[in-house]
């Protein structure tokens with residue numbers, strides 16, 4: 001049995017493995033198992049909850065802003081090092097408000113150290129990962145040119161219930177939702193290394209299936225850490241009601257929809273949530289998000305060799321995006337060469353097919369850029385590192 005996994009979890013994992021080996025589709029799982037709730041952490045508290053929590057712990061209310069300053073503004077996570085806090089209080093503050101939520105298990109670097117992938121173990125043994133990618137770093141040609149910036153890709157769930165057959169995380173099933181603090185902790189840990197410009201919810205999990213925690217985390221990032229909402233991207237495979245809800249939040253975050261196929265027939269098998277919300281519904285909801293927020297929507301499209309990468313499918317994608325009078329200006333397509341999971345039959349497209357795909361979209365006036373696949377040499381496919389360790 002894997003360290004930290006209960007007998008029932010192991011049985012479920014074995015059942016999922018058997019499903020995969022038998023080539024059967026996994027079930028979609030929307031409701032995360034209610035177990036292993038992490039301890040409450042400072043980052044779980046909304047601003048109006050902090051002073052009351054501090055006074056309930058017998059401390060003067062002003063300590064709340066002191067904690068905010070250390071944790072959010074200085075990315076300092078260990079109260080034992082906070083010298084403006086009386087030495088006799090530090091251990092209690094650490095235990096009450098800053099319990100360790102993420103333990104670093106493995107760090108892999110690539111691209112001359114400008115891509116850093118961290119595997120974290122949660123308090124209950126589950127594994128998640130985050131990837132930090134720096135761009136435009138002087139003397140590091142693989143980090144690219146242009147303005148210096150840093151993007152952090154974070155996980156929103158341990159595992160994922162969306163069962164996409166080409167994805168290592170999806171094949172492992174959903175273990176549980178992350179708490180708001182477990183999400184924020186990934187951001188604070190990266191913020192201690194570099195100044196972040198962007199955060200993308202494109203690690204493990206379907207963010208919209210853990211909606212209240214990701215929204216609480218987004219608010220901490222914007223209101224407390226000081227990131228621009230425009231620099232935060234929330235991705236989804238197409239949970240239409242949640243896309244609609246996101247549009248009402250008054251936060252101009254970027255929406256990224258992982259479409260991966262323009263036709264229901266193929267998408268039903270590639271992205272099983274499509275059996276609930278069809279391509280037309282997902283695209284319409286994404287367009288309404290653009291209309292409400294003014295934010296251009298990203299369409300993610302993993303290019304899989306001879307599966308969804310034909311030029312005629314690029315034309316079909318253009319049809320679906322621009323249909324119903326929507327035009328082309330509301331959307332940006334990011335074709336991503338699939339980073340194959342070991343042992344999987346799915347593999348990346350040929351370069352010439354990638355280029356042809358983009359050309360066909362551009363010919364219809366649709367902006368499309370092939371997304372770079374940073375960190376390929378360190379098991380860059382989403383969820384792959386955690387899947388190996390499980």
Ligand code: SF4
Nearest residue numbers: 160162164167170205
């Ligand atoms: S591709 Fe994304 S949504 Fe699909 S199973 Fe993997 S992590 Fe979940």
